[in-house]
């Protein structure tokens with residue numbers, strides 16, 4: 001029976017926020033450390049969350065999309081279909097859709113990410129047995145607050161705990177990227193960090209809800225100091241590559257065909273833009289918007305709105321400074337033992353964009369972050385930049401248009417790496433050549449002949 005447009009919109013109401021306490025929450029995989037720690041945070045506050053097996057259902061994701069959707073939408077759709085089909089096969093007649101809740105966050109604004117969960121609702125509805133699997137979400141609209149999907153007290157704990165574990169996940173990633181290219185024995189770093197992740201997961205599940213973080217800090221310190229002993233100090237430092245781009249594909253190794261390991265295999269040291277970058281940006285951007293409203297209310301002498309605007313801004317600024325404080329607290333613990341690469345502040349990215357006037361936070365989207373991050377990397381002495389994105393991603397196309405000529409002028413090796421699940425036969429040779437250029441960039445800097453230096457031009461540093 002044909003489904004009318006009105007019925008479609010009615011189904012969208014089934015993408016909703018409700019209390020998920022005690023439910024089996026299905027989370028699509030993204031960044032390996034961050035996803036597992038996010039699920040542990042949910043479990044700490046009584047939500048039975050799990051990370052679904054990933055990428056095995058890509059064929060399903062492609063089968064039930066038209067090909068015009070963003071690649072992360074196809075991957076996550078494949079993950080949920082693959083998981084639910086597996087459960088249906090395993091449980092047979094006792095499969096009950098009410099036992100599951102599919103969790104797919106969304107973003108406000110011009111990007112298609114805000115529509116993934118609605119579109120996936122329509123696909124799940126095509127299967128009689130999956131029609132009643134609810135989809136829930138958190139949104140950038142209120143800075144990913146969980147207040148609409150769990151009781152307020154649990155939401156407040158979850159928020160602080162999740163932010164901390166995301167930073168720990170970023171630091172763990174940075175430990176791996178700093179040590180693995182120089183490790184004494186292949187596999188040493190990965191197997192040790194997997195155990196360290198297990199220790200963090202156990203601690204978060206058992207004691208995370210108390211918001212006592214001393215034991216977590218101790219695990220971070222231990223991970224950094226032990227991992228440092230894996231470095232073969234006789235190995236020369238490699239060219240440093242910064243990865244920027246769309247957050248899902250750049251942090252999901254299956255979607256980006258393990259580009260970090262590929263680059264390491266060609267002789268690079270790699271740092272990927274952090275997961276916290278996006279969360280910090282959301283808070284930062286909300287504060288920007290609130291400042292704008294405050295200014296407008298002042299100009300109009302609208303004192304009724306002024307008080308509310310001021311209250312909102314103060315609360316967001318507190319959140320922003322809390323995030324900065326927590327982030328530096330965790331990084332400091334690791335930096336005591338190992339020189340991992342620090343993360344950049346969002347305000348620094350905005351300053352870089354404003355200085356160069358090539359892009360603006362007013363335009364928003366991930367382009368602002370990626371362009372700003374590439375400029376930061378240039379300034380911090382990186383030897384090359386890779387822009388990873390889903391094929392046809394809108395903000396990434398903007399980012400490419402700005403960065404390619406700019407970094408070319410600055411003699412900074414740069415490469416675009418679009419992904420859509422297909423194997424590109426020439427990608428390997430392109431990446432190998434790129435790492436060779438980055439090595440030349442490093443050599444020219446260390447030999448001081450200036451060829452690879454960020455030479456003087458109209459781009460301000």
Ligand code: SF4
Pocket residue numbers: 070071072111112113114246366390392393394395396
């Ligand atoms: S950022 Fe790119 S991949 Fe993500 S929703 Fe927007 S267009 Fe799609």
